[in-house]
Amino acid sequence: MTSLAVLLSSCCSLHWCHLNTQSLETKFRLYTDRTEESCLILFNQLETLDQCSFNASLPLVMIVHGWSVDGMLEGWIWKMAAALKSQHKQINVIIADWLTLAHQHYPIAVQNTRYIGQEIADFLEWLEESIQFSRSNVHLIGYSLGAHVSGFAGSYISGTNKLGRITGLDPAGPLFEGMSPTDRLSPDDANFVDAIHTFTKQHMGLSVGIKQPVAHFDFYPNGGTFQPGCHIMHMYNHIAQYGITGIAQTVKCAHERSVHLFIDSLLHQDKQSTAYWCNDISTFDRGMCLSCRKNRCNTLGYNIREQRLPKSRRLFLKTRAHMPFKVYHYQFKIHFINEIQEKQVDPTFTISLTGTKQDAKNLPITLVEGINGNKTYSFLITLDTDIGELIMIKFRWEGTAVWENIWDTVQTIIPWTKGTRRPGLIVKTIRVKAGETQQKMTFCSQSIDNIHLHPAQEKTFVRCEDPRTQKTTHQNTIHLVKHLKNTELFYTN
Template identity: 95%
Template sequence: MKSLQLLSFLLLSCIITPANTHGGKKKEALGSQSQHTRAKKDQQNSETKFRLYTDKTEESCQIFWNQLETLDKCGFNASLPLVMIVHGWSVDGILESWIWKMAAALKSQHKQMNVIIADWLTSAHQHYPIAVQNTRYIGQEIADFLEWLEESIQFSRSNAHLIGYSLGAHVSGFAGSYISGTNKIGRITGLDPAGPLFEGMSPTDRLSPDDANFVDAIHTFTKQHMGLSVGIKQPVAHFDFYPNGGTFQPGCHIMHVYNHIAQYGITGITQTVKCAHERSVHLFIDSLLHNDKQSTAYWCNDINTFEKGMCLSCRKNRCNTLGYNIREERLPKSRRLFLKTRAHMPFKVYHYQFKIHFINEIQGKQIDPTFTISLTGSKEDAKNLPITVVEGINGNKTYSFLITLDTDIGDLIMIKLKWEATAVWENIWDTVQTIIPWTKGTRRPGLIVKTIRVKAGETQQKMTFCSQSINNLHLHPAQEKTFVRCEDRFQRQNSK
């Protein structure tokens, strides 16, 4: 039944309709900030349980608002930073396993911190539109809790970092906007902030950059169904990360359901359904567990441009680190960053831009070849990586490709470029050359490839590779050419 409920969430139609019938407009369904603030101040009992993580699996110590003795009992240290994990909408009314994994990862890497789990299951285990309305109340309670810490034990809100998943991201945003005074919460991280009833809303009705001194967000499931998506697509932070474009994630296709069943049992069906949405959580945990494999993302206008490798620049803060170790920088406008990842942890890949200048010697004849590229590095090799020229090769033009590697091959030493083709393709190519007269000598026409220019995203190193055979620059079907490092004649040109 859990999987059916989650599937209904993905389909969204049965969830959204009740909200609109009650509120008319989406904004009315959420309610106003002042209405929720007044209502919350009238309540005496907090619906949120603040659980201090105790370094033991799925164990915590509850801190009660306005009861100072519980701070001492649980061992809260006002001199240490606070990270508060805020879960999202609940299907079954229990805290999900990822919460404890994240708490353990935070403490294992940064023992000198307080980790609190904001348990708002009572309000989250409702029909989705009701849970959405409750996000404001819970945000107010978290704001009240932080104000109490500040007033009673002089804990500075600037030392607080809220990590909110799905609806919890917007809860965190409301907490930041409701907290009194001019000083803001230190940081808010939104992990695939929920989309339904928040997409397209004003900054006051969702997570926004104004809610903390620094706000970052990771978008992993913005693929639309009937015009709506599980995760919000629009930027909501100072830095918004879109792994693999943000629409869907590798390893989360329904075809992987059998793998998930083998790993999780029958609950593997549920894991498949929520895989892409929850990937944001595991990307963040990954940034805590693998300090030596931090994922870099790059500022780009859109995913199509990024997938051509044209945005691998770190000049003027154009790149940043995804996850806990992000470089915190307030920007006047949200910045969208893209990156590729693997299907499993550690998620890091190494990004390369390959710029290859092709000359098609058959004038007026466009060809659509498929190439593979093999790389020799100082540490490892990578073989038979496919690259495809989407728009075809015609005339004299430079084409840009994005290549990603799962491993660090070290310094790139040599490149082998092969034109993949069958015997049939070779015969067609020879026939074309027979029909079209070739008068420039006896050599049969092909593609001329003089140089390959490479930029490594992670190191920002730029390299130029020249054909090993300077007397024969032609590439034909089923043929492979070798390119070696040479003097960079383009060094003085600015590369994107």
């Protein structure tokens, strides 16, 4: 880094530096629809706007990369630029290349984020003054350190009007976590700010991505701490795909997942991921937060519903380990009665779902607590595919030899006459809420005379009227009959 750059970087950290130089450290590369090609727009040189075919009547999306280890523009940058242009041809896509100041020791790169933020602000002001390009048509997408660069750009731009939108993709955590809003990305930096947190797992008190909310809507896929498919056990898969660089891919997998979730939202318009407002991931894992009332849910990524809120809203969702990442969220509420009152039961269940489009079989259910007495338990189930409207549930208690021994022991302790049924679990109803459709359904045991469940047994539940709402189920019955026609179950007496 030049001594001038060090000086400017230091002065910007004190909030009083404003750049008036003709040349900038940041290179503004207009994406040209060709793989890894761009056209350089030079600050204060209007002819380069014409040479690069910058269209002042179209919105501008600017991609801002993060800290650089090797001094090279990473491959995801070109993938995102291509995805933006493929889905939204009527936009300008600029890559803000600040590699000269990002390819430094991390603390120095952190210090340089203010300087680059000032340069981006100056560049956008120049567009506004020279070609009347409105800052409200600007969307900054910043990854890691680039998220905070984008925040500084939004706060440094002069005047009362703000940038249109800033998206922070796993904003960097070290030296930013716990800082005041003026020292990091914050909701005040644009008309609308959203952030995706994917690697907030702490190690020695630090996390790669920032954990605290920094936007109007903060998304925490899979809780935000870590991501499926990124465990060290997947390093061999990454090595097979990327060669020896697969080791680095494993290290940055969860951090960069934020980028690929955003790209996914561009490439798969028919599979937009929905996230839900919740206090924490443990509550979400119980399926307690699948409500879209009063803006409690939103779409992750490019197509988010933009709404300014007085306070940051934390949203959670589950995803798959690879693209397309969307899953379908369901809350299941099952009311159990444990007939062995003095003994807690810790069974393992599986559930199979029949839908109007597809089926999902043998999904494992884990209850966070044992079954005692008379109680309703809530849990979350996610599906990779759209099964359509749910019309039938098969609920199985995965019995083992151990369980059979327990029940045999109970039978010797608690005498009953021959022909009397043995005690078990009573499962009367299963209530389901589909997060993506917001539909609520109630299922009752198909066999009204036998609602008891024992180890290694499976019970079938069909749509029924919810006594609390008295909803009709005529249409659901038609769906079920169509599905079961020509099956063994349909002809069983």
